[in-house]
Amino acid sequence: MSVPQPPAQPADRSSSSATDVTPVLALKELVARLHREQNKIQDLLSSLGFALRSFNNLNQFLELIPMMATRVTDADGGALFLFKPNGQVRLERLYCQDSRQRKNIRQALEAATRFVTASLTTAQIVSTPAAALDDQASRQLGPEIQLFGTSIIVKHTERGRLYVFSGDPDYSWTETRQKLVRLVADQTAVAIENDELTVELRKKERLDRELEIGAEIQLRLLPRQCPTIPGVSLAARCQPANRVGGDYYDFIPVNHPQNLASSKGEPASQWGIVIGDVMGKGVPAGLIMTMTRGMLRTEALNEHSPARILQHLNRVMYADLENSHRFVTLFYSEYEPQMRKLTYSNAAHNPPLMWQAATKSVKRLDTLGMLIGLDAQSHYEDAQVQLEPGDTIIYYTDGFTDAANQSGDRFDEENLIHDFNWACRHCPGPQAILDYLFAQVQKFIGSANQNKDDMTLVVMQVNK
Incomplete structure (x- = not known):
């Protein structure tokens, strides 16, 4: 008789189960740790x-x-x-x-x-x-x-x-x-x-503000409006290439010691009309222009001829300009309304152009003379011209003649003379002549372009 055997017991899986769970938990912990580190x-x-x-x-x-x-x-x-x-x-x-x-x-x-x-x-x-x-x-x-x-x-x-x-x-x-x-x-x-960019931006903003102040001061130094001179009409405009420029023009009431009419509120006996250009642009040129203006206004009151005034101005400014390596071109003239006589002297500036109404022709007003600040011993010459009703003179800086178009061609003096001649025949007065000449230069260089140099123009016309 066979003895019945007990049913077979299931195998003990606890050890193998533990072995399987441990790697899974370790992997999960590793993933969690990596996730925490990544976060x-x-x-x-x-x-x-x-x-x-x-x-x-x-x-x-x-x-x-x-x-x-x-x-x-x-x-x-x-x-x-x-x-x-x-x-x-x-x-x-x-x-x-x-x-x-x-x-x-x-x-x-x-x-x-x-x-x-x-x-x-x-x-x-x-x-x-x-x-x-x-x-x-x-x-x-x-x-x-x-x-x-x-x-x-x-x-x-x-x-x-x-x-x-x-x-x-x-x-x-x-x-x-x-x-x-x-x-x-x-x-x-x-x-x-x-x-560093922020620092540079702040420097630029500070410089821009200083340039704005400089431009404002320079604008105030230039005549706000043309004076009333008996027998003539005037128009003037200064158009700097930058906010601060080196061009300069001025109208100076000249009253010698024997004639102090203007100090009593009466019209001046004669007027100094000047135009100048400092070599270079920007703040340095503007500072020299300001210095030139002050010294010239002082010299103009000393009862000297235009040539002597330029000679004295050159000697006074020579040391400062020599150290700055900059020079000034200057044309100084004095107009006597009663005699309709213009006396002038040139320090290497662009000679003003005079349109004579009687002959319908243009001539240059020029004398020999060196740049202001180039040679302390420079000598200058005087010249005179008698003006008649309808005669017109333009004082200008080289920003006009040096203005270039996209092809590199310059406007030059020949074009300026041509347009000036036409304007004197057809434009009704100095302001119209000035506007026409500025428009012609802008048309030449192109409406989309801007002149790289300062442009200044003064128009004086003897009333008919």
Whole structure:
């Protein structure tokens, strides 16, 4: 009789089950840890980007850099070095999580900085400052500190180094960590460049404001309107190429000591009419123009002929103009309304053009004379012309004759004479002549183009 056997017991699966679950849990933990690290890195970099957009102070932003680089790489600390234009290497910011090590770390890095700066000053470094700093920082920190550094590049120039360090012997500089440090360094470079652009923009805004003030002052120095001179009509316009120009014109009431009529509110006995041009443009030319105006107005009251006035002006201004390497062309004339006589002298300026109503022809008013400021011993000549009713004179600067079109052709004196001749025959007065001549020059150079030089024109016509 067979004995019945007990039913077979199921195999014990507890050990194999535990073996299967452990890798799964470990994998899940690894994925979760990587996810947390990824979120932490994204949050830190997002904070850095927000700071880059929000901070107006570069120093505040730089304060974050070593800390951010440390946290995204799980290192012990970070250091930011900047290279100054004078060759100095400076430890700009330091971050160290262990406050007990911070002092030693700072001393080591500052020692490296002093060595590199001194070596640069004495030209002992053969390699680049960055390579020398890498070497010295590693030496000073010692072999127990693992160091990684990357460059801060601004406009293709290395402007500093960002270091991250760790004392953990198991710490390794993985490719990911290196990329993160470089990313933080790139953000630092953007911040430095933005700050420099902001500084330049502020300088430009300040310069623009100064130019506006200079242009306003210069505009006030030029005659606001043409004076009333018995027997003649006047029109004038100065059109600077820049906000501040070197062209100058003026109407000066000349009353010699024996005739002080204008001081009593009566019309001047005669008038100085002047036009000038400082070589160059912009603020320097404007300053010289202002100086010329003041000195000429003083000289014009000394009861001298136009030639003597230019001679005195040249001697007074010679030293200042010689040092500035700039010169002034000037045409000075004095008109006597009762005699209808114009006395003049030229210091190498474009000779004014005179249209004679009787002959319907144009002549140049010119005398020999050098530029103001070129030679202290220059001599100038006087000349006179008798004006008749209908006679018209234009004083102009070389911005008219030198105006060029897109092909490079200049307007030149021949075209100006032609248009001036036509205007005197057809335009009803000085203002119409002035407007016509400006329009002809603009038409010549093209409506879309702007003249590169200042243009000034004064029109004087003897009443019929």
